[in-house]
Amino acid sequence: MTAAPSAPQRTPAVPRREVRTLRTAVGADPARGVFVALALTLAIGWVVVALDGGQLLNQSSVVSLLHVATGLGLVAAGQTLVILGGSLDLSVGYVVSLSTLIAAETMNGSDSRIGPAILLVMAVSVAVGLVNGFLVATVGINAFIATLGVGLLLKGYLENGYDGPAGSTAPTLVQTLGYQRVGPVPVAFLLFLAVAAAIWFALRRTRYGHHLVAVGGDAQVARLSGVRNDRVLILSHVLCALCAGLAGVYLASRLGSGAPRVGVESFYDLESIAAVVLGGAALAGGRGGVVGTVGGVLLLASVDSVFNQLDVDAFFKQVVRGVIIIAAVALYARRRHRRHRERNGARS
């Protein structure tokens, strides 16, 4: 747990001179903060692993780190969009599981059916996203409950229909998306970066992106400014579900078959939200970005990798992960709060 140093109770009336320290540099942009944390994690992890007699960044551990990051990253990239819009999606874990099954069962081990399988996965994902978006934006149900409810629907379907792995992924897809690499970088990770880049572009350069941030920042103001809030939110939910579907196709390629519990066992729902928030996004919406999310995902994957190298107990890993998530968000919150107070102090 972080021991909070005794904070100054009042900000001085005279505006403080900006001193460029690590702290201000980090505080300036939450997305930068997560990369500083990532660098620190890797540096400390490297030292600790070296003391333990290993090497953190050898070929096999980098590859597995990037694979962990790919699965979580694809989901988190989509989650970024809905969180930016002030919503969230708790159904992604089930969409991932469902997609692995649809992909693997449709392909059934034959290369010729890769196209139809991927199309079918996309169609189902879009449908789930539409339902989520409709419930959240049109009906006006709280996103937490709406997407939890949709997740429960899918959970029942999965538990009713499947006991274990089913179907078989086309060999070509396993060889490429599942295992092929360029140097130490898996092809799938490049796919994740491409998706992240596309989302970055959509957020920065398109009307949709600007509208989304506006809706997340203040839905009422956005509506009065002529933004069609519901369409923007529905589109975000569809894109989020599509990303989860893509993560499902990737996992099916990685595992060679459909896995009805992979999405839930990996905690993709809650971990993707944690990654987005670690990247500096506000859960209430309107602030954050996909660059921060990539940092958050890499941070979680690096912590994982360091612990794997040290042969740390899986359960201990989970404890530390919980502490890290709380501590990181607490740090952001402190900065934001302090800046907020300074600004208010300057005005009065």
Added chain:
Amino acid sequence: MTAEVTREPEGAAARPVAGGVVRGRLVRPGGVLPIVVILALLLVLIAIQQPDFFQPASLLSFLGRSAPIIILAAGQYFVIVSGEFDLSVGSLVTAQVVVAARLIDSDPGRTWPVVLLLFGFGLLVGVANGLVTTTLRVPSFITTLGMYLILVGAVYLWSDGAPRGGLSDEFRRFGRLAFEDVPLLGRLPYALLVLLAVAVLLLLFSRSDAGRTLVAVGDNPRTAELTGVRVGRTKTVAFVISGLAATVAAILLGGYSGVSFQAGLGLEFTAITAVVLGGVALGGGRGALLGAMLGALTLETLFTLMNFYGVSGALKSTVQGLIILAAVSVGALRRR
């Protein structure tokens, strides 16, 4: 009747004019009427399939079985109405059950000290959730999610991956025994008495000044702060209530179904669902404790109904999801 609801000028809510006020309370958003209707509907469906269900003995044992989730929902209500979430309750239940089993180690003499310790632990988790959320300003979604990861990890770590020890009969009796041969009623489960005690205590609390302050904080923390409420402390109290409620639920659940790592699995979502079904607004400031508890009872009734109609256990969550979405949609559409 129901716990107080804000959004209403103080005078209007306190006015003792029976008819109008009561109707207003039942019908307006956050009122308990919708959940009462749904519950009645489910009970009718049960009556058609299984009239025996309404024999006092089976009805009472059903209520006893539902006690843990109702208590959890009651604890969650205070957190939600103050504008926060508590995602850690499920893992707290698991942790408490596993910890109790290991510490008691089937030795009846240790039962009461351990029960005391469990309450201390529940209190501690609540305080931690509350302080991290209010003083460090971490969104409670993240705080309690982190707490969830920490508790699950820690309890597995501590017990090396498999629960050890055992619960004493003295510990388990709250969850599974009953007063036999009670006149008229037949069998009166201890769990039901625990539920009644907790419910009365919490209903009184929710109607006290402190309870109403909690709702005010959830409705508008800024206004509450300006009127002199210590918002952080108030919210921390809500988390503590939730932690203590989870402890009671853990003692009942451990007694009823024994020790397992699955003891509290998914209960946080069930509790939140129950609270929302009961007409309490996520985001805080609106809703009644009675509604939240009725919401939990409704969910349990729904599960029982599904058993009677032979719905496969695997499909349970699908039906649960459908009902939740339908009920909440109706509420959301009515509010417009």
